[in-house]
Amino acid sequence: MTYEIDADTLTNRLYIDLSGRMDADEISEAADTTIDEAERLDDEFDIVNDLSGFKPPSPEAAKPIKRAQGQLKEMGVDRVVRVTDAETSQVVINAFERRSRDVGYSGETADSLDEAEQMLDEQEVAGYA
16 A cells, blocks of 8 residues: 655646555545645646556445545545556546546546646646637
C-alpha cells in the first residue's frame, strides 16, 4: 500500500496516486490527506488520480473514498482524470466512476500522467478560444 497526495497551487491541480491494496484505515487516512491538500487549491480545481496498480478495496474500506469524493465536489472540483493501465482492474475504474457520479461529477480516463495533464491543458486552452 502506498499513496501520495499533493496539491499543485500553480496549476490548481490535486494529484492523487494510489497503489497496492489498502485497508479501511489506510484509505481513510488517504481520504483525509486528500481533503487537506484540496483545501490549498482554488475553486474549479482539477484532479489527476493515478489508479494504475491500485487493487480493489473491500466495500467497507471504500466508504472513505465516496466521503472524500463528496467533499471534493462541495469544494469545487472541476475536472477529474483517472490514470489507468492494463493492470488496473475494471472493478476499480467502475467503482470510482459510480461513486463520483453518486456525488455529482464524472471522471475521464487517461493512459498516463502525461496524457492526463495534456487533456487538462488542452481543455483550458480550448476554453479561452
